[in-house]
Amino acid sequence: xxxxxVKDYHDMSEKASSLLLDVIENNEHPVLGLATGSTxxxxxxxxxxxxxxxxxxxxNTTTFNLDEYVGLDANDSNSYRxxxxxxxxxxxxIPLENTHVPNGVAENSEVECKEYEQAIQNADRVDVQVxxxxxxxxxGFNEPGTSFSSRTHVVELDESTRKANARFFESLEEVxxxxxxxxxxxxxxxKEIVLLVSGENKxxxxxxxxxxxITEDFPASILQKHKNVTIIADKAASTKL
Ligand code: F6R
Numbered sequence: 001x002x003x004x005x006v007k008d009y010h011d012m013s014e015k016a017s018s019l020l021l022d023v024i025e026n027n028e029h030p031v032l033g034l035a036t037g038s039t040x041x042x043x044x045x046x047x048x049x050x051x052x053x054x055x056x057x058x059x060n061t062t063t064f065n066l067d068e069y070v071g072l073d074a075n076d077s078n079s080y081r082x083x084x085x086x087x088x089x090x091x092x093x094i095p096l097e098n099t100h101v102p103n104g105v106a107e108n109s110e111v112e113c114k115e116y117e118q119a120i121q122n123a124d125r126v127d128v129q130v131x132x133x134x135x136x137x138x139x140g141f142n143e144p145g146t147s148f149s150s151r152t153h154v155v156e157l158d159e160s161t162r163k164a165n166a167r168f169f170e171s172l173e174e175v176x177x178x179x180x181x182x183x184x185x186x187x188x189x190x191k192e193i194v195l196l197v198s199g200e201n202k203x204x205x206x207x208x209x210x211x212x213x214i215t216e217d218f219p220a221s222i223l224q225k226h227k228n229v230t231i232i233a234d235k236a237a238s239t240k241l
Contacts (some may be wrong), residue, residue, distance in 0.1 A: 016194055019128070131133065150184050153180070
């Protein structure tokens with residue numbers, strides 16, 4: 001596990017962007033795993049800027065997002081498909097058909113999970129997976145107790161996760177109770193993982209990820225076993241390391 005300490009959120013985003021650009025430059029058909037949430041927004045701003053400056057093109061890039069809320073469609077401003085279009089895809093030269101986010105309104109969520117998993121397998125590999133860190137140690141929406149051998153599946157969201165994400169909704173009641181997420185084993189198969197952590201409220205979770213026991217009760221702890229993980233953490237998040 002490589003830990004890169006940076007000053008603040010801006011530096012974390014810049015560092016993450018340069019790691020991703022390296023992967024894109026070194027692959028003819030790069031496959032990126034992407035996350036939503038507050039943490040990677042700065043990274044996406046950097047990637048948009050680099051694309052506008054013509055430092056990088058995404059024309060040959062394929063992306064797979066980690067997760068999506070069940071029940072929200074692409075036009076819902078709280079769906080992760082909407083988030084990705086707004087925060088990244090609409091502003092870069094990636095063909096939209098190369099971008100994948102689980103379909104939260106699929107008629108049959110179980111079938112959607114199988115098809116999403118299959119699409120990742122068909123792409124052959126994920127070159128680099130971007131992750132944020134949940135306060136309870138979740139990665140993707142794999143909540144504590146999720147099997148380390150899980151593949152893409154439907155999850156019941158923890159009350160704590162719904163509360164943490166309620167800031168984006170009008171009220172807590174509006175936060176969906178289920179999501180589709182890549183499984184832990186799916187995430188662990190990516191060739192490289194870049195986990196971004198910013199802010200004092202993540203310090204305890206980061207400490208547990210790096211120094212804690214490897215246990216399904218704290219899903220992110222499995223990353224200790226991955227051969228190519230880079231954690232980019234700002235000062236505030238690193239205070240307990
Ligand atoms: C998002 C995701 C989640 C977030 C995590 C941290 O696609 O899978 O695991 O990365 O909840 O969220 P933020 O960045 O909002 O603190």
